[in-house]
Amino acid sequence: MLPSEYPIKQVRATYPALSDGHAYLDGAAGTQVPRSVIEAIATAYRSGLGNVGGAFPASHRSDAIVAACRAAVADLVGGKPGGVILGPNMTTLTYRLARAIAGPGDEVVVSRLDHDANVRPWTQTGATVRWAEVDPVTGELPVEQYADLVNERTKVVAVTAASNIIGTRPDVPAIAEIAHAAGALVYVDGVHATPHGPVDMRALGADFYATSAYKWSGPHIGAVVADPALLETLRPDKLAPSPDTVPERFETGTSPFADLDGVTAAVDHLAAMVPGTGNRRERLLTSMAAAEAYEQALFAVLVEGLETMPHVTMYGKPARRTATVYFTVAGHTPRQVAEHLAKLGVNVWHGHNYAWELTGAMGIRDSGGAVRAGLVHYNDRSDVDRLLEGVARLE
């Protein structure tokens, strides 16, 4: 599908929040949700829910919701339903898994491109830490360095599928090949990447793929997907009476069942943004590819617009990137720019956005970082134009 054929009007019409007139360019920090997600959550509550594993219908409904949610997330990332761990968010799940995977005596490789949620959980395991460096000017994560970073003691290589501030999509398959050759596991942070195009965790070489539904039109739920056979080899901290099966062993406490139904609805929504055929996985690949092409075409307009403004500095120029731009405006702090844009009804983020190491490497963390504007599948040309007009006024 050509970017010009992407049904942006229809997609936008499914999001009630977009009718408030704001340009929601803050999707990288969390997206709005379509009506179908809101209704799925409300319907689940209306239907009567119980805790899982009981003898009565309301409990059976929750059992079915959990199973459907695992199947949906597996379809989204190309994984197996039995390997989908559900939890409150990616950070919590990554801490849980990191403790189960690595410890003193092991080595872990983390990168300065990553959001801190795929850094600190590993550096705090007590393992020896090795750092993959980022080029602070281009924003690229050179692959070659990994050959010197991994060895037979490396337990895990943690790397992002896309930077949450400058959008860099590093060559994860090549990094994974180096890691696997040394016998290490690969833990991919897909939180920022997932909403921006089709995902195939196997093609990425990801042993673990982490994602968060609230970045792709769903509720605030995180998931980590792995092969169930790999999960069988790990023993996370857990309560004595809680299930010891996989993936339940990794899920602490009681799940927000209604929200999990919202996650399934969000996946169904993503699969249906453009007309498609086949099973849900196939329709997801078609729909997300169309959204990606549309987003990238719109992003070119955004970047070209900012490039013409001498008072704007953009950070990073990676070859492959999501539609996410990070910039400063001469004479104004990032917070001031965000406040100015907010008055014009344009929502953007400012600061380091938890890209702690990357903003440190770029030398802008202590001065307040920069402004982040990101496009997702529901942004349109008017959102971009309003941002550009707003920034132009700051000259």
Ligand SMILES: Cc1ncc(COP(=O)(O)O)c(C=O)c1O
């Ligand atoms: C790339 C990336 N990784 C991890 C996270 C943390 O995700 P969560 O809020 O689900 O813990 C974020 C959140 O912004 C992110 O953008």
